[in-house]
Amino acid sequence: xxxxxxxxxxxxxxxxxxxxxxxxxxxxxxxxxxxxxxxxxxxxxxxxxxxxxxxxxxxxxxxxxxxxxxxxxxxxxxxxxxxxxxxxxxxxxxxxxxxxxxxxxxxxxxxxxxxxxxxxxxxxxxxxxxxxxxxxxxxxxxxxxxxxxxxxxxxxx
Numbered sequence: 839x840x841x842x843x844x845x846x847x848x849x850x851x852x853x854x855x856x857x858x859x860x861x862x863x864x865x866x867x868x869x870x871x872x873x874x875x876x877x878x879x880x881x882x883x884x885x886x887x888x889x890x891x892x893x894x895x896x897x898x899x900x901x902x903x904x905x906x907x908x909x910x911x912x913x914x915x916x917x918x919x920x921x922x923x924x925x926x927x928x929x930x931x932x933x934x935x936x937x938x939x940x941x942x943x944x945x946x947x948x949x950x951x952x953x954x955x956x957x958x959x960x961x962x963x964x965x966x967x968x969x970x971x972x973x974x975x976x977x978x979x980x981x982x983x984x985x986x987x988x989x990x991x992x993x994x995x
Contacts, residue, residue, distance in 0.1 A: 847878055849986035851885035852979045858960045859976040870953055883943065883956060887931040889979070890963050893970050907932070909966045920951065924958035 850869050857865030873882040898906060910932075913925035923942050930938035946955040964971045970979075 844878075844881060845986045845989040846876065847873075847881035847885035848889065849983055849990060850878070850882050851889045852982045852986065854882070854886060854956075855889060855960065855970075856976050856980050856983070858957070859964070859971040859979075866957070870956065879952060880943065883927075883959075884931075886956065886959055887928065890928075890959075890967070890970070891932065893975070893979075894963075894967055897967065897969055906966055910962070913962055913966075918958075920954045920958035921962060923951075923955055924962045927955065927959060928962065 850873050854866060854869040857863075857869060870879075870882075873879050894903070894906065907929075910925050910928050913921055914929060916922040916925065923946060927939055927942040930936075930942060943952065943955070946952045969975055
């Protein structure tokens with residue numbers, strides 16, 4: 839994943855997670871389309887993974903993180919190819935293995951399944967870290983949207 843996440847990517851990631859958590863399919867589609875139009879799909883993927891990593895480290899103890907890693911490793915063996923790919927992407931991101939992460943993304947792109955991969959990442963985390971997708975968790979993420987939106991024009995992007 840050669841494009842690092844920027845403020846707009848993080849705004850879109852928080853919005854995407856909120857729409858997914860609220861089961862708002864139209865919102866999910868809108869955010870995915872916005873990222874594609876801005877040519878920031880890779881940035882969106884990186885930001886979605888970053889947001890989850892940040893929240894997960896706040897919510898889980900060391901033992902909880904080990905349990906989550908085991909659950910993700912098991913999901914990598916899923917019969918559902920999108921979930922298996924999502925788990926491999928999550929593992930690669932958590933291990934900071936950019937080459938492995940890019941291979942998963944390239945494989946999804948070759949099969950025209952990048953959107954399915956992104957949704958599978960959301961499904962995987964919703965299943966393994968339910969507090970993040972609770973009404974309170976979604977509300978906290980929703981508050982971040984405005985923070986990132988306000989910073990989108992910063993030169994740090």
